[in-house]
Amino acid sequence: MLARMDCLLLAAAAEGKFLGLDPHFWKIIGWMANGIFAARFLVQWYATERKGQVTIPLTFWWLSLAGSFLMLAYALCYNQDLVFIFSNAFNWIPYLRNVIIHHRHKAAHRDCAQCGAACPPVAKFCSQCGTRVEEVESSKLKAQSPK
Numbered sequence: 001m002l003a004r005m006d007c008l009l010l011a012a013a014a015e016g017k018f019l020g021l022d023p024h025f026w027k028i029i030g031w032m033a034n035g036i037f038a039a040r041f042l043v044q045w046y047a048t049e050r051k052g053q054v055t056i057p058l059t060f061w062w063l064s065l066a067g068s069f070l071m072l073a074y075a076l077c078y079n080q081d082l083v084f085i086f087s088n089a090f091n092w093i094p095y096l097r098n099v100i101i102h103h104r105h106k107a108a109h110r111d112c113a114q115c116g117a118a119c120p121p122v123a124k125f126c127s128q129c130g131t132r133v134e135e136v137e138s139s140k141l142k143a144q145s146p147k
Ligand SMILES: [Zn+2]
Pocket: 112, 113, 114, 115, 116, 117, 126, 127, 128, 129, 130, 131
């Protein structure tokens, strides 16, 4: 039994690599990029289950940006495979654009006073409850104005 355990430990640590993993700096960066990419899908899945409808939270785009930049750095500095470099060279553009649009939308949206849903700035009616957003806004203003 002990000999079998020794055999397994020796196989696991063969060539100075534990389970065949290389503790090289760029390998760690590459695995971090993979972990961040995997985390973004978990974040999106959680947000969708929580809201009960398909949704892509802002965190998804930040994780996409971080993961793609780390993967591009790995591809440029260590892997140096043109296919790998090209596949990570331009995907940061839509990720960054989505972060910008998310922030613009958040700054410009209207909250529905009836249900609290965030509505686009051009919306006349709430997409969640159908309440007229402008009417709610104006009645809210009347309620807040001093008498
Ligand atoms: Zn509403």
